[in-house]
Amino acid sequence: MMNQKAPLSKVLPVLFGFFVMGFVDVVGISTSYVQKDFNLSDSVANLLPMMVFLWFFVFSVPTGLLMNKIGRKNTVLLSMVITFIAMLVPLIAYSYAMTLVAFALLGIGNTILQVSLNPLVSNVVSKEQLTSRLTLGQFIKAIASFLGPIIAGFAAATLGNWKMLFPVFAGFTVLSGLWLLLIPIPVDERVEQTTSFGDAFGLLKDKAILLLFLGILFVVGVDVGMNTATPKFLMERAGLPLEQAGLGTSLYFAARTAGALTGAILLARLSSTGFFRVSMISAIGAMILMLFSQSTVVILIMVAVIGFAIANIFSIIFSMALQKMPQRGNEISGLMIMGVAGGAVLPPLMGLASDAIGQTGGMLVILGGMFYLLIAAYVVKPEK
Numbered sequence: 001m002m003n004q005k006a007p008l009s010k011v012l013p014v015l016f017g018f019f020v021m022g023f024v025d026v027v028g029i030s031t032s033y034v035q036k037d038f039n040l041s042d043s044v045a046n047l048l049p050m051m052v053f054l055w056f057f058v059f060s061v062p063t064g065l066l067m068n069k070i071g072r073k074n075t076v077l078l079s080m081v082i083t084f085i086a087m088l089v090p091l092i093a094y095s096y097a098m099t100l101v102a103f104a105l106l107g108i109g110n111t112i113l114q115v116s117l118n119p120l121v122s123n124v125v126s127k128e129q130l131t132s133r134l135t136l137g138q139f140i141k142a143i144a145s146f147l148g149p150i151i152a153g154f155a156a157a158t159l160g161n162w163k164m165l166f167p168v169f170a171g172f173t174v175l176s177g178l179w180l181l182l183i184p185i186p187v188d189e190r191v192e193q194t195t196s197f198g199d200a201f202g203l204l205k206d207k208a209i210l211l212l213f214l215g216i217l218f219v220v221g222v223d224v225g226m227n228t229a230t231p232k233f234l235m236e237r238a239g240l241p242l243e244q245a246g247l248g249t250s251l252y253f254a255a256r257t258a259g260a261l262t263g264a265i266l267l268a269r270l271s272s273t274g275f276f277r278v279s280m281i282s283a284i285g286a287m288i289l290m291l292f293s294q295s296t297v298v299i300l301i302m303v304a305v306i307g308f309a310i311a312n313i314f315s316i317i318f319s320m321a322l323q324k325m326p327q328r329g330n331e332i333s334g335l336m337i338m339g340v341a342g343g344a345v346l347p348p349l350m351g352l353a354s355d356a357i358g359q360t361g362g363m364l365v366i367l368g369g370m371f372y373l374l375i376a377a378y379v380v381k382p383e384k
Contacts, residue, residue, distance in 0.1 A: 010186065011124045011133075013179040017076060017117045018137035020083060020176045022144025023169045024110040025253070027052045027103055028227030029149040029246050033162050036242060038096045042232070042362075046351035049224055051100050052107035057341035059108060061200050063115040064334020072123065072330075073185050075116035080177035082109035087170035090163050115337040118318055119329050123186050130322065132268040134315035139260035142311065144172075145227075146253035149246050157243065200331045208324055208380050209335070215317045215376045216339030218369040221346030222283075223310060225366040226252055228347055230303055233359040238296040248303055255304035259311025272316045273377065280374040283309035287367050291360060313373060320380065 027049050035045035067075045086105035089098055118134060125133045148165065155164035204210045230252055234245040267275060283306050290302035321336050322329055346365055353361030 010183055013176075013183045014117070014120055014124055014185065015133075015137055015140055016176050016179060017080075017113065017120075018140040019144045020080065020173050021110060021113050021117065021137075022141035023083065023087075023148070023173070024052060024106060025141075025145035025224075025227055026148040026152070026165065026169070027106070028224070028249055029152050029231070030099075030103075030162075031228050032231050032242055032246060033152065033156070034096065034099055040096070041351075042354045043348070043351040046228065046347040048099065048103055049228055049347040052103045052110070053220070053224065053341055053345075053347075055104065055107035056111045056114075057338055059111045060115055060336075060338035060340070061197060061331070061334040063112050063337075064200060064330045064332075065197075067116055067119075067330045067333075072116050072120040073180065075112060076120060077177055077181060079109045079111075079113035079116065080173055080180075082112065084170055084173045084177075085109075087166045087173065090166055094163065111337060111340070114340060115333050118337075119322070119333045120185065122322065122326075122329065127323070127326075129268070131272055131315060131319035132264050134319055135260055135267055135312050136264040138311065138315050139257060139264055142253055142257035142260050144169075146250055146257050149250045149253070153243055153246055200334060203325070203328065203331060203335055206324070209321060209332070211376050211380050212317050212321045212324075213335055213339045215373060215380075216314065216336050217341065217345065218372045218376075219310065219313045219317065220340045222366050222369045222373070223256075223314075225346045225350055225362065225369070226303070226306060226310070229350060229354075229359060229362045229366065232354070233363060234296070234299065236359045237294065237299060240296070248300060251300055252303050252307040255307030256311040259308035260315075262308075263312035263315070267312065267316070272319070273381070276313065276316050276377040277374070279309045279313060280370060280377050284367070284370050284374060287363065287370060291363055291367075317376075 031045050031048045034040070034048060035042075063075065070078075082105055086102050086109055089102035089105065092098075117137075121133055121137060122130055151165040151168060152162040156162040204213060227249055230248040231242060231245040234240045234248045235242065238245075263275070286302040286305035286309065290299055290306075293299055293302065318333075318336055321332050325332055346369060350362035350365045353365050
């Protein structure tokens with residue numbers, strides 16, 4: 001049997017990988033700065049998040065198959081190398097084209113990291129702890145997401161260059177990779193055979209797996225959408241300058257961080273299905289109130305409520321999927337992370353809607369994604 005109670009010394013370097021995973025969310029505030037630097041329209045600027053999340057569609061399933069060959073830990077280490085390179089590109093050459101290259105590399109590295117790190121958690125915790133520990137990982141990821149806009153704002157105001165956040169993140173990436181490299185991780189004895197693309201995609205024939213895959217697509221789309229649209233919505237509705245409106249993104253991630261920590265505690269005791277349903281009802285209610293509000297304070301409160309409510313949905317859906325077919329964990333992980341391509345689907349639609357009718361249009365696209373998640377919360381039943 002796999003060691004179900006690995007010591008903390010083996011759990012911590014795995015969980016710290018989630019901090020590096022959070023670097024992908026810097027695309028939100030970066031989009032606003034790049035749009036300002038190069039005077040881009042919403043639809044062109046939103047190609048940046050698309051460039052990040054497109055690769056989740058391309059590389060997720062191949063990464064799941066690669067994991068069967070080289071192992072979960074080695075796949076995580078490969079992702080760290082690619083992420084480190086991505087952080088260097090904007091420092092070497094800063095143009096719109098090179099920014100697209102940097103975020104493409106960031107997306108590829110993050111794809112490989114998310115596919116491999118989530119199942120690696122199951123190597124160091126028991127099945128009963130999995131949902132709670134994945135949620136704790138999302139809490140750690142949210143800390144990095146929360147710090148991104150703050151570091152960018154500090155760098156812009158104090159150092160005169162928002163891009164100085166990249167060497168900071170590069171340093172953390174090296175630290176995380178070395179820590180994991182030096183620590184032996186228990187190996188899951190349920191060896192998965194390398195299968196074909198057809199076998200991997202064939203898992204979507206299972207109705208529950210398909211619904212959960214689409215759930216990942218929409219929850220990431222909602223999350224990235226809130227990340228990129230919140231500053232623009234505050235600038236349009238409340239007339240705030242970018243430097244102040246960008247703090248709305250930090251508030252969103254602060255609330256998401258608090259929500260993930262709360263979820264890590266509560267999901268160890270409560271039904272994940274009930275938690276899923278209550279969270280989505282809360283998020284939808286907050287979004288509707290925000291759309292009808294003219295008050296900066298009310299808008300910010302609703303942004304926080306949405307961040308708090310959305311915080312645990314990804315880990316709940318991912319855990320549900322892994323527990324549906326634990327014997328196909330690597331391939332399930334690849335499929336679920338392919339759903340992270342939702343971050344490339346919703347922002348372009350939001351950009352088109354925003355160019356047409358203003359930032360409210362973008363928020364309505366997010367609201368549509370929330371309604372799908374509410375439906376999924378009632379349709380998909382967890383494993384006993």
